[in-house]
Amino acid sequence: xxxxxxxxxxVSVSEGALVLLRCNYSSSVxxxxxxxVQYPNQxxxxxxxxxxxxxxxxxxxxxEAEFKKSETSFHLTKPSAHMSDAAEYFCAVSEGNQxxxxxxxxxxxxxxxx
Amino acid sequence: DTGVSQNPRHKITKxxxxxxxxxxxxxxxxxxxxxxxxxxxxxxxxxxxxxxxxLEKSRLLSDRFSAERPKGSFSTLEIQRTEQGDSAMxxxxxxTDSGEQFFGPGTRLTVL
Numbered sequence: 001x002x003x004x005x006x007x008x009x010x011v012s013v014s015e016g017a018l019v020l021l022r023c024n025y026s027s028s029v030x031x032x033x034x035x036x037v038q039y040p041n042q043x044x045x046x047x048x049x050x051x052x053x054x055x056x057x058x059x060x061x062x063x064e065a066e067f068k069k070s071e072t073s074f075h076l077t078k079p080s081a082h083m084s085d086a087a088e089y090f091c092a093v094s095e096g097n098q099x100x101x102x103x104x105x106x107x108x109x110x111x112x113x114x
Numbered sequence: 115d116t117g118v119s120q121n122p123r124h125k126i127t128k129x130x131x132x133x134x135x136x137x138x139x140x141x142x143x144x145x146x147x148x149x150x151x152x153x154x155x156x157x158x159x160x161x162x163x164x165x166x167x168x169l170e171k172s173r174l175l176s177d178r179f180s181a182e183r184p185k186g187s188f189s190t191l192e193i194q195r196t197e198q199g200d201s202a203m204x205x206x207x208x209x210t211d212s213g214e215q216f217f218g219p220g221t222r223l224t225v226l
Contacts, residue, residue: 004156032213043116043205043217044157051213090156094213101147101170102215104156 002027002093006105014113019063019078021108023091026072033074034092034102035065044090050074061085086112117141118208118218126224127196134192135221137206145209146189148181150174151220152202160204163189196225 007022025031032051036044048059055067065076074091088107094100117140127133139146144164149157160179162170165186175181178196183189193200203222207215 034214036217041222043118043219044207045116046214046216049214092156100213101159101162102149102157103159107154107156 002031002095002103004091004093004103004105006089006091006108008108009106010109010111012111012113013081015083016080019076019081019085019110021076021089021091021110023065023074023076023105024072025074025091025093027093027095029095032094032100033065033067034094035059035063035074035076036090036092036104037061038088038090038107047076047089081110081112083112083114086110116208116216116218118206118216120204120206120218120221122221123219124222124224126226128226129196129198131196132192132194133196133223134190135204135206135223136188136190137218138188139206139208144186144211146183147207147209147215148189148191149205149207149217150202151205157205160191193223196223198225201225 003026005024034049035047038044048057050067058064063078090107091105092102119138121136146163148160151157161181163183178194181191203220205220207217
């Protein structure tokens with residue numbers, strides 16, 4: 001069975017500071033991993049994905065994530081936070097095939113202080 | 115634009131009524147998914163179609179829930195005899211050949 005754990009339900013950073021959102025996964029098969037962002041009352045927007053190619057993945061809006069198999073982690077980072085980054089972020093895992101359902105973490109709410 | 119539209123965006127209904135939601139992907143992608151998201155939680159998988167075939171259903175999908183994708187394009191999700199616990203955001207996603215899923219804006223259901 002697959003699962004995702006996001007450490008920290010709420011993270012607060014100052015504008016211009018480093019953003020680090022943590023995600024650990026459990027999977028019995030090589031996983032596909034995703035980060036999504038959700039703004040209030042909207043659907044989910046795909047930030048980036050890992051599908052067994054390069055372990056450092058770059059996404060939209062300056063975000064990137066690194067797949068570390070030994071640590072079963074897929075943390076999301078951004079060097080410099082912007083006010084517009086304030087949102088809910090979800091990490092998700094699928095079974096690595098092309099039709100697998102996504103298993104989501106509980107989400108991390110990111111606040112950005114001016 | 116994720117290429118997925120959902121209607122209605124909001125639905126308020128009384129307990130015991132039936133409701134139906136619709137999902138339209140921009141093109142006839144093979145894979146279509148339904149998820150449910152309650153407040154403060156991540157989305158939970160409900161069911162999945164490949165073309166017209168419903169390939170997987172979550173145990174969350176009780177016998178009051180039914181989903182269809184009759185022509186392999188749009189899909190509907192019906193909830194019969196709604197309960198207050200059904201109040202949630204219902205999300206639809208289209209799947210790509212590279213394993214990504216792109217979500218629609220969701221239908222927010224409130225059961226009074």
